[in-house]
Amino acid sequence: MAKLFQKKLLAGLKELHKKNNLSFFDHDYHLYDPREFDRFCQPLYAKEWIAYAKPSFNGPKSVIQYLGQYVHKIAISNWRLIKLEEDIVSFIYRDRKNGNIKKSISLHALEFMKRFLQHVLPYQFSKIRSYGFLANRCKKESLIIVKNLLGISVENTNPAPLKEQLLMDSIQNEYSQNHCPNCRKGILIKHPLPVPLSLNPRPP
Incomplete structure (x- = not known):
């Protein structure tokens, strides 16, 4: 699949170049020359391409919708959370090994947080990197x-x-x-001032 995709894409790219349907700018302007363009494409044939593709079940729109939800979705949706009692969290999950049936499970809050944080990317990591x-x-x-x-x-x-x-x-x-202005680490907790007691004596 990867080799076929590589050959088809590069062949199509060369065909576009032959028909003058490609535009180049600034430091790539020399690629208008067919010899320079061939020299530019040679390393692309030597690279190992990674390609995975198969037809989608409901067409391309369903793929875009799925990817959009994946990119902007958190680890668990609110509707899957059933209840929180003491230190126990109950939520819905799908049993993939049993016909994708919806089931409920209860976990200790610490175990739930541990599993939740496994879906949080490390600092400066991203789900999708553009090129x-x-x-x-x-x-x-x-x-x-x-x-x-x-x-x-x-x-x-x-x-x-x-x-x-x-x-x-x-x-x-x-x-x-709310940071402490001195150490910049501690958190200031706002609390209303107590109402002062009246010093006036009550009337008899």
Whole structure:
């Protein structure tokens, strides 16, 4: 599969180059020359490609929907949580070995947290890493070129922040405001001042 995908893609790329349907910019401008382009493609044949593909059950839309849920989904959805009693958490799971039947299970809170945290990525890790014009090192410059080619105005194209991001920002701001101003480690707990007792004597 990987070799076939490699040959088909590179053959299609060369066909596009032969028909002058590829565009190059700046330091890649020399690739318009067929000999330079062939020299550029040679290392791509030597690389070991990893490809895995099979037809989806419900078409490409279901694949995009699944990936979208996977990327933005947390370890467990709220609807799967049944109850919390003392230190016991009960939730729903699917028994894959028994016809994908929904069942319930109860775990100690510490065991539940242990399993939950196994789905939390380490710091600076991401579920999806982009490449090409969306790679982090060149995304800013590449998107400007792409938008210009598509006739999209570069100005005022910054997307509005997601609700989740706004929520996280507000939590972080509140958390930083509650830090101890001296050690910057301890957390200040707000507590209302007690109402002062009245010193006036009660009327007889």
